[in-house]
Amino acid sequence: xxxxxxxxxxxSKAASIFTTGPLRIIVxxxxxxxxxxxxxxxxxxxxDTDANxxxxxxxxxxxxxxxxxxLYLITDNLVSLLPQGIGDTVRPFVFVGxxxxxxxxxxxYPLVRTIYLSFFDARxxxxxxxxxxxxxxxxxxxxxxxxxxxxxxxxxxxxxVSLGLIIAVMVDRIGRWESVAKSIIFLPMAISAVGASxxxxxxxxxxxxPRPQIGLLNSIVTALxxxxxxxxxxxxxxxxxxxxxxxxxxxxxxxxxxxAAVKGVPAELLEAARIDGANEVRIxxxxxxxxxxxxxxxxxxxxxxxxxxxxxxxxxxTSGQNDTEVIANRMFREMFVFRNFGRGSALAILLLIAVxxxxxxxxxxxxxxxx
Amino acid sequence: MSVTDQTRRKDSGGWMxxxxxxxxxxxxxxxxxxxxxxxxxxxxISSLRPQIDIQSSGWWTVxxxxxxxxxxxxxxxQRVLTTDAMGDAFLNSLLVTIPSVVIPITIAAFAAYAFAxxxxxxxxxLFVVVVGxxxxxxxxxxxxxxxxxxxxxLNGTFLGIWLAHTGxxxxxxxxxxxxxxxxxxxxxxxxxxxxxxxxxxxFTRLVLPLSVPAIASFAIFQFLWVWNDLxxxxxxxxxxxxxxxxxxxxxxxxxxxGEAWHVLTAGAFIxxxxxxxxxxxxxxxxxxxxxxxSVKG
Numbered sequence: 001x002x003x004x005x006x007x008x009x010x011x012s013k014a015a016s017i018f019t020t021g022p023l024r025i026i027v028x029x030x031x032x033x034x035x036x037x038x039x040x041x042x043x044x045x046x047x048d049t050d051a052n053x054x055x056x057x058x059x060x061x062x063x064x065x066x067x068x069x070x071l072y073l074i075t076d077n078l079v080s081l082l083p084q085g086i087g088d089t090v091r092p093f094v095f096v097g098x099x100x101x102x103x104x105x106x107x108x109y110p111l112v113r114t115i116y117l118s119f120f121d122a123r124x125x126x127x128x129x130x131x132x133x134x135x136x137x138x139x140x141x142x143x144x145x146x147x148x149x150x151x152x153x154x155x156x157x158x159x160x161v162s163l164g165l166i167i168a169v170m171v172d173r174i175g176r177w178e179s180v181a182k183s184i185i186f187l188p189m190a191i192s193a194v195g196a197s198x199x200x201x202x203x204x205x206x207x208x209x210p211r212p213q214i215g216l217l218n219s220i221v222t223a224l225x226x227x228x229x230x231x232x233x234x235x236x237x238x239x240x241x242x243x244x245x246x247x248x249x250x251x252x253x254x255x256x257x258x259x260a261a262v263k264g265v266p267a268e269l270l271e272a273a274r275i276d277g278a279n280e281v282r283i284x285x286x287x288x289x290x291x292x293x294x295x296x297x298x299x300x301x302x303x304x305x306x307x308x309x310x311x312x313x314x315x316x317x318t319s320g321q322n323d324t325e326v327i328a329n330r331m332f333r334e335m336f337v338f339r340n341f342g343r344g345s346a347l348a349i350l351l352l353i354a355v356x357x358x359x360x361x362x363x364x365x366x367x368x369x370x371x
Numbered sequence: 372m373s374v375t376d377q378t379r380r381k382d383s384g385g386w387m388x389x390x391x392x393x394x395x396x397x398x399x400x401x402x403x404x405x406x407x408x409x410x411x412x413x414x415x416i417s418s419l420r421p422q423i424d425i426q427s428s429g430w431w432t433v434x435x436x437x438x439x440x441x442x443x444x445x446x447x448x449q450r451v452l453t454t455d456a457m458g459d460a461f462l463n464s465l466l467v468t469i470p471s472v473v474i475p476i477t478i479a480a481f482a483a484y485a486f487a488x489x490x491x492x493x494x495x496x497l498f499v500v501v502v503g504x505x506x507x508x509x510x511x512x513x514x515x516x517x518x519x520x521x522x523x524x525l526n527g528t529f530l531g532i533w534l535a536h537t538g539x540x541x542x543x544x545x546x547x548x549x550x551x552x553x554x555x556x557x558x559x560x561x562x563x564x565x566x567x568x569x570x571x572x573x574f575t576r577l578v579l580p581l582s583v584p585a586i587a588s589f590a591i592f593q594f595l596w597v598w599n600d601l602x603x604x605x606x607x608x609x610x611x612x613x614x615x616x617x618x619x620x621x622x623x624x625x626x627x628x629g630e631a632w633h634v635l636t637a638g639a640f641i642x643x644x645x646x647x648x649x650x651x652x653x654x655x656x657x658x659x660x661x662x663x664x665s666v667k668g
Contacts, residue, residue, distance in 0.1 A: 061469065061470065061473075065473050065477070068473075068474055068477045068478065069477065072477075072481055072571075073571070076569075076570075076571045080569070089491075091489070091570060092485045092489040092490065092491035092494075093491060095481045095482060095484060095485035095489065095570070095574075096481070096482045096485035096486065096489075096491070096497070098478050098481070098482075099478045099479060099481065099482030099501075099541055099545060100482070100497065102478060102534075102537055102538050102541055103500075103501065103504065103538065103541050103542060105538065106512060106516065106534070106535065106537075106538020106539060106541075107504050107507060107511075107512060107538060107539075107542070108500075108504070109515065110511060110512035110513075110514075110515040110516055111507065111511055111512070113514075113515035114511055114512070114514055114515055117514060117515070167400075167403060170396055170399060170400055171400060173393065173396055174393060174396055174397050174400055175393070177397075177400075181400050181403075181404050183654065184404045184407055184408055185403065185404060185407050186658070187407075187408075187411070187647075187650065188407070188411070190595065190643075190646040190647060190649070190650040190657070191411075191599070191642075191643045191646050191647070192598070192599030192600075192601070192618050192642055192643070192646070193599065193601065194599075194601050194618045194621050194622050194639075194642065195599075195618075195621065195639045195640075195642045195643045197625075198414070198621065198625060198635050198636070198638070198639035199410045199411060199413070199414045199639060200410060201625070201635075202413065202414060202417065202632060202635070202636065203410055203413070205630070205632070212427060212428055212429070213429065214425065214426065214427075214428065214429050214430070214632070215429075216409070216410075216413060216429070216431075219429050248407070248410070251407075252407070256658055305506055308508070309508050309510065311601070311602055312601045312602065312618075312622075315601065315622065316601075316622050316625055328508075328510060328602075331510055332602070332605075332606075335513065335514060335517070335606075336605075336606075341514050344513075344514055345514055347510075348508070348510040348511045348513070348514070349511075351508040351510055351511070352507060352508060352511050355506050355507065355508060358506045359503045359506055359507070362502050362503065362505060362506065363499050363502055363503050366498070366499065366502045367499065
């Protein structure tokens with residue numbers, strides 16, 4: 001206690017003891033060891049503990065924020081002990097190293113490993129060549145999954161981009177209430193696909209005929225004199241009832257992005273077209289669409305990539321039953337239901353192959369931007 | 372028609388004619404907004420009705436006598452939070468989400484600074500790899516990581532899922548923060564160096580505070596992504612009650628209690644609560660973050 005007080009009285013001296021001379025080297029060796037032990041202890045603690053959740057949460061935050069920061073501060077401190085030249089060469093890797101290590105472990109290694117596993121059988125013991133790919137591309141189940149993925153890609157992308165565009169152009173002209181309308185349509189983007197699925201499952205809810213229909217869709221149908229339907233088992237239309245959910249979620253997103261682009265169309269351009277006698281429809285197709293073509297392509301690509309991996313909605317709504325299977329849901333089932341890691345890996349690779357054009361496009365863009 | 376003609380017409384018409392010419396447009400927008408809101412409103416209203424009412428009549432019938440107190444109840448929420456373990460799941464979701472946002476931001480900020488303002492061998496190539504990995508579907512990683520986690524005994528732990536979300540979020544985080552940090556004026560960074568500040572000081576005292584807008588956008592994106600995620604939670608956390616999060620709990624409820632709408636509607640609204648608060652409170656950052664993050668794999 002007294003020592004601590006003295007230290008406070010002479011902070012500069014106390015600090016200098018630790019930052020100069022032989023003590024500094026000892027400190028900089030001990031601190032990493034302690035840090036390592038604390039990290040290891042907290043790792044084991046958080047892995048094995050059944051302790052109070054709030055306590056774990058607190059430890060988590062301290063470790064999450066504190067330890068990650070400590071890691072950088074300590075290594076940076078160590079590096080500054082090195083001779084100037086070597087230190088300057090090493091320091092960038094202190095900054096960039098942890099990110100590369102995590103990316104390597106969570107993305108690069110699994111990528112290589114998944115390619116490897118896709119050529120082995122269910123338990124990853126025997127080499128089976130391209131059998132898993134033959135299964136993925138020819139089995140009747142998978143053909144349905146491919147058909148459905150194609151339906152999703154075409155209809156979600158088509159509707160989201162065109163609805164987004166039309167609404168964006170319309171809200172641009174209504175003045176004061178524009179931002180309110182945009183918020184309302186954008187809102188579904190905030191909620192989870194699981195939540196959205198429950199919302200829509202309720203809309204599609206079906207009760208056998210004499211009972212009252214509590215689902216919105218069936219009650220509209222019966223009010224118009226039709227027969228109530230179990231929409232989610234109605235092949236092949238059930239796919240479209242799932243697709244509508246994704247359209248509901250993503251249209252607002254497309255609308256907001258496109259709306260920003262529409263506002264970028266120069267007023268003089270629109271004015272000139274009007275003076276030339278073009279009506280609003282011609283201005284829409286002849287001026288606005290060509291001007292924002294780039295944005296439309298970007299949005300379409302983004303939606304395509306999102307839809308390609310569609311999983312949650314199918315998992316919650318139908319689990320892929322009644323011919324609603326999609327690739328990502330099947331991949332999940334191969335992993336957890338059938339325990340077939342070979343087939344699961346092959347399906348993951350097929351998803352990867354589908355996004356390669358987007359990867360190349362991104363990389364090209366970044367190369368050009370950096371040049 | 373000449374320009375002056377047009378201007379005169381606009382003036383003489385006044386706001387009334389403009390209002391009328393816009394009317395069909397306004398009505399269309401109102402109809403669209405109405406259709407877009409209807410599903411969520413139906414869910415919210417149903418979650419507040421007694422079980423027996425939900426099963427016997429549509430939610431829209433509440434409007435026949437909206438002020439009749441007896442038709443409203445919070446019992447569904449009470450039930451789903453306790454009996455159906457949604458309360459635990461809510462806490463778990465917070466425990467999963469907060470570190471899954473903070474850790475990747477920290478790691479990505481350091482890396483983005485290095486990519487933007489430091490020189491090291493292989494820099495361009497490494498950056499290209501990071502950008503390329505941005506759109507890789509995370510399905511790609513699941514099987515090898517699941518096996519690795521089994522060996523390390525990390526399956527079903529919070530630590531395991533924080534690290535997984537960190538890994539999957541990093542390429543995007545690095546890319547977004549790089550975009551912002553590299554566009555900071557060179558003179559600022561340079562003058563800090565001339566003043567003798569170490570790279571670490573420059574980063575913590577100068578670059579980080581200046582990058583708050585970019586960090587906020589990514590934080591909101593990642594927060595919602597992790598909060599709303601189902602796949603990663605199912606794979607690495609599982610559905611055990613002690614660790615499961617709101618999304619996988621809700622998905623499990625759909626499976627267990629298919630047509631128990633009093634449970635499902637209240638449960639769904641609980642999963643949506645935080646995203647909706649974030650949405651209304653931070654809308655500007657929210658749109659920016661989601662737009663920037665939409666390419667994530």
